[in-house]
Amino acid sequence: MTVNTGRILRVNLSSGRIATESVPRKVAEDFVGGRGYGIRYLYDELAPGVEPLGEANKLLMIAGPLAGNTAQAVSRWMTCTKSPQTGAWARSVCGADFGAWLKFAGYEVIIVEGRAGKPVYLHLTPDGCQIQDAGQLWGKDTRVTQSWLAERHGKNTRTACIGPGGENLVKYAAVVSDRRTAGRCGTGTVMGSKNLKAVAVTAARRLTLADPDAYDKLARAQVSTILNNPGFKHHKEWGTTTTQDLTNSIGIYPVRNFRYGQQEGYQQITGAEYRKLRTGDIGCYSCAARCGKVHTVKTGPYAGAHSEGPEYESIWAFTGTVESLSREASIAADQLCDDMGLDTISSGSTIGFAYECYEKGLLKKSDLDGLELKYGDPAPMVKLIKKIAMREGIGDLLAEGAMRAAEKMGGGAEAYAIHVKGLELPAYEPRGAKSQGYNYATANIGASHCYGYAPQEIFGAIMPRPVDRFSEENPDIVIFNQDGTAWHETGIACAFSSGWGWMDIFGKLVAAARGIDKLADGDYLGKVGERMWNLERAFNVREGFTRQQDYLPKRMRTEPLHTREAPGEGQMVSHHDEFLDKYYQLRGWTKEGIPTGKKLKELGLDSVVKDMATKRK
Amino acid sequence: MTVKINIPPFFQHLTGSVKIFEAGGSTVGECLNELVRQYPEIKSKLFTRNGRLLKGLNVFINGESAYPGELARPVRDGDKLHITYVMVGG
Ligand code: SF4
Numbered sequence: 001m002t003v004n005t006g007r008i009l010r011v012n013l014s015s016g017r018i019a020t021e022s023v024p025r026k027v028a029e030d031f032v033g034g035r036g037y038g039i040r041y042l043y044d045e046l047a048p049g050v051e052p053l054g055e056a057n058k059l060l061m062i063a064g065p066l067a068g069n070t071a072q073a074v075s076r077w078m079t080c081t082k083s084p085q086t087g088a089w090a091r092s093v094c095g096a097d098f099g100a101w102l103k104f105a106g107y108e109v110i111i112v113e114g115r116a117g118k119p120v121y122l123h124l125t126p127d128g129c130q131i132q133d134a135g136q137l138w139g140k141d142t143r144v145t146q147s148w149l150a151e152r153h154g155k156n157t158r159t160a161c162i163g164p165g166g167e168n169l170v171k172y173a174a175v176v177s178d179r180r181t182a183g184r185c186g187t188g189t190v191m192g193s194k195n196l197k198a199v200a201v202t203a204a205r206r207l208t209l210a211d212p213d214a215y216d217k218l219a220r221a222q223v224s225t226i227l228n229n230p231g232f233k234h235h236k237e238w239g240t241t242t243t244q245d246l247t248n249s250i251g252i253y254p255v256r257n258f259r260y261g262q263q264e265g266y267q268q269i270t271g272a273e274y275r276k277l278r279t280g281d282i283g284c285y286s287c288a289a290r291c292g293k294v295h296t297v298k299t300g301p302y303a304g305a306h307s308e309g310p311e312y313e314s315i316w317a318f319t320g321t322v323e324s325l326s327r328e329a330s331i332a333a334d335q336l337c338d339d340m341g342l343d344t345i346s347s348g349s350t351i352g353f354a355y356e357c358y359e360k361g362l363l364k365k366s367d368l369d370g371l372e373l374k375y376g377d378p379a380p381m382v383k384l385i386k387k388i389a390m391r392e393g394i395g396d397l398l399a400e401g402a403m404r405a406a407e408k409m410g411g412g413a414e415a416y417a418i419h420v421k422g423l424e425l426p427a428y429e430p431r432g433a434k435s436q437g438y439n440y441a442t443a444n445i446g447a448s449h450c451y452g453y454a455p456q457e458i459f460g461a462i463m464p465r466p467v468d469r470f471s472e473e474n475p476d477i478v479i480f481n482q483d484g485t486a487w488h489e490t491g492i493a494c495a496f497s498s499g500w501g502w503m504d505i506f507g508k509l510v511a512a513a514r515g516i517d518k519l520a521d522g523d524y525l526g527k528v529g530e531r532m533w534n535l536e537r538a539f540n541v542r543e544g545f546t547r548q549q550d551y552l553p554k555r556m557r558t559e560p561l562h563t564r565e566a567p568g569e570g571q572m573v574s575h576h577d578e579f580l581d582k583y584y585q586l587r588g589w590t591k592e593g594i595p596t597g598k599k600l601k602e603l604g605l606d607s608v609v610k611d612m613a614t615k616r617k
Numbered sequence: 618m619t620v621k622i623n624i625p626p627f628f629q630h631l632t633g634s635v636k637i638f639e640a641g642g643s644t645v646g647e648c649l650n651e652l653v654r655q656y657p658e659i660k661s662k663l664f665t666r667n668g669r670l671l672k673g674l675n676v677f678i679n680g681e682s683a684y685p686g687e688l689a690r691p692v693r694d695g696d697k698l699h700i701t702y703v704m705v706g707g
Contacts, residue, residue, distance in 0.1 A: 230684045231703035234673050242673070243707035250627045312707035427707065449707070459702035460625025462677055466699065468636070469626040499703065501682070567630035 014114030163341025210515025242271030251566030317348025
């Protein structure tokens, strides 16, 4: 059997040098692929202290070992870099077809280095890569950009690009492919800083597997398991558009910048209500779920708005943050973010911060280009998105994200910037779902819901055991969720699919795709997940991160949550220090959160021991 | 005969924070009906008007999914039931 570890395309935009290389077998064995490759290469290749928007930072675009084949929900792809929002390790996952197309062109990883002297795009085919002029695309939104490239290079072309948000270095700019985004952590900002407008891939479909027969059998088993799974059926029907029904009913839907856990009148923004505006379904390559629900607004001030979404996080970002009940405005806001290339979560969360600053008198109408940010009124929110993307007026300040905007404003605004490590919080209230909250606190990329999601608290999942969502004594659950997410992301398995009953086949599929038997073993993959987590942590420690950056915002620790008619009234995060002590201990780290030499050696990360020893002194 | 029903976090407000309910019954459906008799508010969150388990919910018997035909599945003394949402993530 052949071994297929994946091929890397390395493009230096400063020098114009283009090279290809294979991933060494040892790296494939130790890190498998996807996010594993991302952290291994970034740790090795980025010197500590590199400026995230400087020439020396690198941007990785990675497809997984399973992408572009018949197995379901594994053709997603990701961007990895050092984040301009957090200064930490970053990964952001995206859907649509681009990951599969990268594989069809013969690559698993693109490493973009340097900075082009003028706007460019990369055009990849199975014959190689060309750096092309993107002068005429600069300033164009993501829809126009993708259509232009498809017209120029033919319909067998798929593109990942930035919009004006990335060009203008909005700190939370996204990379967009079709209507899906690698949203979090500002990876689109890094792309913009490199003057890289787009990567277009033109290729015909072809399979890239070490053992196609074994893979085919496994993929058939996976498909039949998935198609009969109730979670798959529900996801196919609704996507995530019903999650707000649940989170509101149990008091964890963050409202008014994380002061309430339930939105008044939330019955007007349930999944069933969004369904009335649904006009289609769309999905990623080789996934029968087609979970992207397309919505169109036909009447009213937002008539004509049309978006693949909003899904749960974006529904929240454009309702709960400003306590608006307008589905139509949320659809318009979602569309605008995708067009402009902005992360919806950070956009909504930063705008929610601005609304509270207006309420508290820290931002006045005159600071806001005449806008009045009144709760319940979504019109200024929609206007702000465009201003942020263009860095126009108040948009220039808000383009920095909540943490930096608050630092610039002073006057106590920091208290209203709801973030961890600079990344704004997503749509689950930590005081009502504490393992989810502690995942925000300790996640290596900052406050992300999908870097260690706690289904035990939110959906009643029973693996590895049921948990009490108000308890702060579940560091083992947080670690289980974090390391589990890490190894799933070696094959870039869609997070939604992890509940569809097929994950016991995952390793076998990866082993067949790579031609490396040991990857079939679930326990082995568990260790890989832990190894990845520790290397990401080491990356952050090397950048100067300590225990100090592992705390939830002060609001969660000092202000009781108000849940209106839902349970959980008065909940707070009260045992943060004790939690961190136990979490670090279980992880095998020091009290400062630095991986010990013993733990690193146990994980085969000997090359990192010296770096961490310097930090422990 | 006793079957323990673990009340998931999203229903505990309907059971006065009770986390485990002991029911008698020879099928999943009978056990859940006993739960409903004790906590009537839970009925509309568990069942459709026709008495089917609501779409989006699943029941596990001793950690094994009871889907499909959940309500008719037999249970034995000492079994543990878990009610979960079938969704993941958001
Ligand atoms: S479940 Fe949705 S997001 Fe995940 S791979 Fe399928 S279509 Fe894409």
